[in-house]
Amino acid sequence: MSHADAHDSTAHDGALHETDVVIVGAGPVGLFQVFQLGMLRIRAHVVDALPEIGGQCQALYPEKPIYDIPGYPEISASGLVERLATQAAPFKPRYHLGQRVETLEPAVGGWLVGTDAGTRIRCTAVVIAAGAGAFGPKRPPLDDLPVYEQQGPGEGVHYMVGRREDFRGQRLAIAGGGDSALDWTLALADIAEKIYVVHRRDKFRAHPDSVARMRALAEAEDDRVELVVPYQLHALHGDQGRLTGVSVTTLDGAERRLDVDALLPFFGLSSKLGPIAEWGLDLERNRVLVDPSNCATSVGGIYAIGDVATYPGKLKLILCGFSEAALAAHDIHGRVHPDQALHWEYSTNTGVQGF
Structure with missing residues (x-):
């Protein structure tokens, strides 16, 4: 069974959906973004052009060992993806796989995201976790x-x-x-x-x-x-x-x-941002410039994390992408729940309370 089969997913449905956040990219950092948002009671849909979750880790080197994930002296790329998907599962993410985000338009209270399959998703915020964009080997x-x-x-x-x-x-x-x-x-x-x-x-x-x-x-x-x-x-x-x-x-x-x-x-890989490059975001060397304190881009309500994001001192490590997901989630909370003060507690105290 593929990762896509194991979790709530949608095919090319052409439907209109509503959620709090759309995450563009279902790689490790995008999956961890689901978890960080869920811990703050924020719902998410995830769009990825690949037919299953995992991004480059799953598509290019599923058996490649990874050595710099905290708590895992060594873990395979596919093993990491599986654990991140399991961690995100209590928050019931909706996956739109095999679809590429083509359009991003302002909408009342946020954004309207459109894919090449005709799917439309109305949301309050967008998180770009698309790695280095569309990629291929050199x-x-x-x-x-x-x-x-x-x-x-x-x-x-x-x-x-x-x-x-x-x-x-x-x-x-x-x-x-x-x-x-x-x-x-x-x-x-x-x-x-x-x-x-x-x-x-x-x-x-x-x-x-x-x-x-x-x-x-x-x-x-x-x-x-x-x-x-x-x-x-x-x-x-x-x-x-x-x-x-x-x-x-x-x-x-x-x-x-x-x-x-x-x-x-x-x-290495050659990459292109694709339609993301046309969204009016400040870019630097084919990466999206963000505020390192919250991963916000130059356009309000749009965030970027992981390899696609850049700022002074940026390290292209998965664990840094995980940290950026947490920073983005806390800033997004104020947009999704503007009337709720965020009284943050450690997960060791709150546990994981799914939707």
Whole structure:
């Protein structure tokens, strides 16, 4: 059963709904926003273009281990999404999945949100938790790349790892020097036959602990992980549409061929804000500028949290997005319940009282 099946959701219903807050984005930060609002007796609907909740965590790397969630020394991306959905469930969020928010119009007392499926939602406030917007992998400039993108699990070119088991016993080239490249090197090292880590220099941008662990694997006697630096991808080789190798070159032109079954290039994601960019919000480098004290945007009643939001000193961490969800919820309370003073108590005292 998908996450969408497990929770109240709507398909392309084309209906008119009313709620307190519309959350644009059903990733981890958007899901935690449901909980924070619910604790303040504020109802929420959630809209996401993907067919199930979880955002990039669920769509791109459900089995990727995450290490910086408080209380979890390690948790998979899908495991985190499942727990956040369970945490939000008592507040009965309404999910509109497989729909993209297209329009945002002023309405009496707030806003009218419209999707590409014809669904309309009248609300008091809007929270943009859309990550970096619509996203896709940055593809390496290699000839015949689309041919090898069509291969089955564990073979060819892949920009995400849906199931670790698909790569058991395979020879892999993992290209990139950031957290994703090293996280998957560490996660696949115990099941792959061989991993070549290809990077243009012998300095990595990933978390220092991940770099140290990766180097320790490369120095191990079993030779299962090999650093291929300083090299960059040059060409793909195959036999009847099946990837058999990758050529890499140095800046000086020295070339080497790696015999592999699969290439996993992790060069980041390209993103676009889409219609959000047309909503009249102050933007900076494709991010929405917010007041760090409450995550309010330049337009009253619209907030932004998570990776889509920016302000001086911003850290792009999930846990910072969680904090921003709490700040936004407390400011939204004054809009949704203007006649009610907010006497905040700790959840340890109040418990979780669902709707």
